[in-house]
Amino acid sequence: MIDNINNRRSRKKAVVFETMSFLILSIAIIGVIIMLRVYLVGGAGRSFGLVVERHVEEGVYAGANSVLYATEERSGKTMLELIGIAAYVGNDTVDFGPVVGKINVQKELEWRFDKIYGKGKWYLHVPQPDIQPEIQIVFVVDTSTSLCDDVEEMAKNLPFLIEDLRQTRKVTATIYLLLGGANCCKLGTHEDLGPIACSRFPEKEYLHCVGLTASVCPGFGSGGQRDEDWGNGIACAAKGGPKEGWEDFSIKVGIPLSDELPQGSECLGGNTCCADSPSSYAAQHIALQNGINASLKNNLIVFPMRANPCGTVCSLYAGGQTIERYTDLQCNCGNLLTQYMNEIADATGGKMFNLKNPTDVVNAVKDVITSVTPKRKPELVAGTQPPVRVDIRTVTTPVPVSLAGVYTTAYIYQWS
Amino acid sequence: MKGQLSYIIKPLSLVMTIVLLLILYNSIQSFGNRERQAQQGLDLVADATNILLVLANSEDCLAYRSTVTEGLYANIVDITKLNYFAAKYANYEPECARSLDFGWRVTVIEFKRSSGATVEGSKWSFGASQFSRDAAFRNSLDFSIPIAVRYSDKLTRTGTLQVHLVDGELEKISGMLDWYCEMFKTNRLSKGSFQIMTSYPLSYNAAQGQLCSMSKENSCRKMSCAMDFEKIKSAGQYNLKLSYVDGVMVVNS
Numbered sequence: 032m033i034d035n036i037n038n039r040r041s042r043k044k045a046v047v048f049e050t051m052s053f054l055i056l057s058i059a060i061i062g063v064i065i066m067l068r069v070y071l072v073g074g075a076g077r078s079f080g081l082v083v084e085r086h087v088e089e090g091v092y093a094g095a096n097s098v099l100y101a102t103e104e105r106s107g108k109t110m111l112e113l114i115g116i117a118a119y120v121g122n123d124t125v126d127f128g129p130v131v132g133k134i135n136v137q138k139e140l141e142w143r144f145d146k147i148y149g150k151g152k153w154y155l156h157v158p159q160p161d162i163q164p165e166i167q168i169v170f171v172v173d174t175s176t177s178l179c180d181d182v183e184e185m186a187k188n189l190p191f192l193i194e195d196l197r198q199t200r201k202v203t204a205t206i207y208l209l210l211g212g213a214n215c216c217k218l219g220t221h222e223d224l225g226p227i228a229c230s231r232f233p234e235k236e237y238l239h240c241v242g243l244t245a246s247v248c249p250g251f252g253s254g255g256q257r258d259e260d261w262g263n264g265i266a267c268a269a270k271g272g273p274k275e276g277w278e279d280f281s282i283k284v285g286i287p288l289s290d291e292l293p294q295g296s297e298c299l300g301g302n303t304c305c306a307d308s309p310s311s312y313a314a315q316h317i318a319l320q321n322g323i324n325a326s327l328k329n330n331l332i333v334f335p336m337r338a339n340p341c342g343t344v345c346s347l348y349a350g351g352q353t354i355e356r357y358t359d360l361q362c363n364c365g366n367l368l369t370q371y372m373n374e375i376a377d378a379t380g381g382k383m384f385n386l387k388n389p390t391d392v393v394n395a396v397k398d399v400i401t402s403v404t405p406k407r408k409p410e411l412v413a414g415t416q417p418p419v420r421v422d423i424r425t426v427t428t429p430v431p432v433s434l435a436g437v438y439t440t441a442y443i444y445q446w447s
Numbered sequence: 448m449k450g451q452l453s454y455i456i457k458p459l460s461l462v463m464t465i466v467l468l469l470i471l472y473n474s475i476q477s478f479g480n481r482e483r484q485a486q487q488g489l490d491l492v493a494d495a496t497n498i499l500l501v502l503a504n505s506e507d508c509l510a511y512r513s514t515v516t517e518g519l520y521a522n523i524v525d526i527t528k529l530n531y532f533a534a535k536y537a538n539y540e541p542e543c544a545r546s547l548d549f550g551w552r553v554t555v556i557e558f559k560r561s562s563g564a565t566v567e568g569s570k571w572s573f574g575a576s577q578f579s580r581d582a583a584f585r586n587s588l589d590f591s592i593p594i595a596v597r598y599s600d601k602l603t604r605t606g607t608l609q610v611h612l613v614d615g616e617l618e619k620i621s622g623m624l625d626w627y628c629e630m631f632k633t634n635r636l637s638k639g640s641f642q643i644m645t646s647y648p649l650s651y652n653a654a655q656g657q658l659c660s661m662s663k664e665n666s667c668r669k670m671s672c673a674m675d676f677e678k679i680k681s682a683g684q685y686n687l688k689l690s691y692v693d694g695v696m697v698v699n700s
Contacts, residue, residue, distance in 0.1 A: 049456055049457065049460055053464065056464055060467045060471045071479075071482050075485035075489070079488060079489050079492070082492045086592075089499075089500060092521070093503065093521070093522040093592045093594065096595065097523070097594050104559075104602065107600070107602070142560060142565050143605045146558050146605065
């Protein structure tokens with residue numbers, strides 16, 4: 032009886048053990064299959080993903096290079112150079128002058144990156160360094176007697192003004208004196224104050240004075256009255272540039288200082304004032320037009336300054352003759368002069384200044400500097416802002432701003 | 448009754464265990480196949496990237512070297528080299544980026560702006576012109592990488608370098624033969640052998656220097672060495688024996 036019970040228990044145990052063994056074996060095999068799936072196939076999949084990602088990353092780097100080293104076809108500059116120039120001028124648009132024209136760097140980058148990375152799949156930003164572009168000023172100064180007081184004031188204050196401006200930016204000035212050079216004297220006492228000549232302006236690294244002779248400006252000086260011909264004078268200055276030459280992407284400013292029309296206000300050679308219409312001063316208007324054309328061609332912004340034309344002047348002539356006279360012609364012909372000066376200012380993007388006193392020259396030049404200083408964009412931005420929660424690949428490239436001798440950085444982001 | 452239960456469970460456990468072991472075996476086989484396929488795909492992708500990078504960045508291939516700085520520019524290709532490659536390698540891969548595992552052909556397309564739209568400019572193409580077909584074909588891949596095509600100091604255009612990479616029997620066999628050719632030429636080996644699997648007869652066109660797989664349409668690949676190749680007349684596995692005699696690679700099956 033007891034043996035029977037024991038036998039039954041043993042068999043029961045054996046069945047339980049067999050079932051348990053089978054279950055353990057099943058679990059082990061399922062475990063092995065899961066492990067194979069996770070480690071073998073999953074590992075291969077991960078490796079595949081890594082290799083594909085490597086290709087994508089290489090493509091992103093290659094894309095950045097291919098765009099940055101591609102040239103813009105009108106200027107022949109690489110996109111990297113254009114970004115550097117845009118950083119220098121502080122604007123997305125760079126003006127390469129009348130032959131090449133204006134180039135929008137942002138748009139040039141956009142069509143290239145759109146083609147390489149796909150539209151809406153990239154973003155670029157380049158912080159612009161704090162650079163003040165160089166300002167180059169050329170003065171064209173009337174050397175007739177009526178300018179004696181203005182030139183004296185200019186000679187006294189201009190060097191200090193330029194020096195002061197150079198504390199914060201690079202400014203240079205070249206004064207072109209028109210042919211002539213009246214010998215000035217003091218009203219009343221007739222004390223000899225010397226001629227209007229470059230000897231009045233001390234030569235400095237940033238301030239030069241040049242007589243506008245035929246050797247400086249070929250063709251200028253033959254025929255007509257030249258001591259007041261600021262129209263052709265500004266044309267010469269625009270073409271020849273300042274003494275150091277025009278710098279690339281500098282701000283070019285022309286300042287004619289006169290109280291008469293280009294080539295004088297005398298009508299038909301007489302000492303009278305003609306009608307207030309350009310046709311009555313045909314030669315003068317041609318001289319003005321020459322100035323406008325040359326200024327436009329050389330990106331010169333003209334800020335004409337009309338010296339106060341009404342007053343008594345004193346000049347010494349050869350043989351000791353002294354003449355004091357009231358400048359009635361200049362005073363009476365003011366309307367057309369204002370019209371001419373506004374014409375060249377409007378055509379070149381400048382502004383005319385009507386000086387009441389000789390001392391106004393300094394403040395007028397300060398105003399000019401303020402008005403030509405461009406408002407800089409803090410950064411060049413192109414493409415689409417990266418979306419959130421996507422894998423973003425980044426390429427950073429140093430961008431030389433060679434005109435300023437500094438570097439900035441282009442940050443390029445790409446996502447799939 | 449309880450005693451009888453043991454007699455049912457025992458064979459049932461045995462059958463179930465056998466079934467489980469079969470499932471395990473099948474899984475191992477299946478995972479092995481999938482891993483091999485993944486590995487092949489992996490090799491194809493890695494090779495595609497390598498070929499593109501070598502083409503665009505190696506001076507022996509298309510990379511532009513500046514005469515001023517004596518430096519290479521990454522991913523900038525020289526128009527002179529590009530024209531030369533397109534003319535010389537119209538039907539086979541240049542040595543500078545030849546793969547011993549796969550066949551490839553690349554196309555270079557440049558982009559330019561016309562009437563406010565981005566258009567394709569000039570195109571160049573070079574590399575293998577024929578690949579394994581039908582049963583001999585295993586896999587293919589199309590990849591691209593951006594480049595810039597440099598014409599002069601003042602003109603460099605953005606473009607892409609696209610590669611069509613093919614994994615097939617003809618590419619593998621010709622790759623192995625080319626490898627042996629290189630070993631023989633440099634006296635690193637004097638003889639050798641390797642096993643191939645071909646789905647079509649193989650023959651060597653001595654006049655063209657091409658090994659051809661004769662499916663419905665012949666697919667041929669230019670070989671690096673002149674060969675005395677014993678024709679393989681039918682599909683199957685063969686053990687090729689190689690030797691190098693007087694500048695000719697002798698191949699017997």
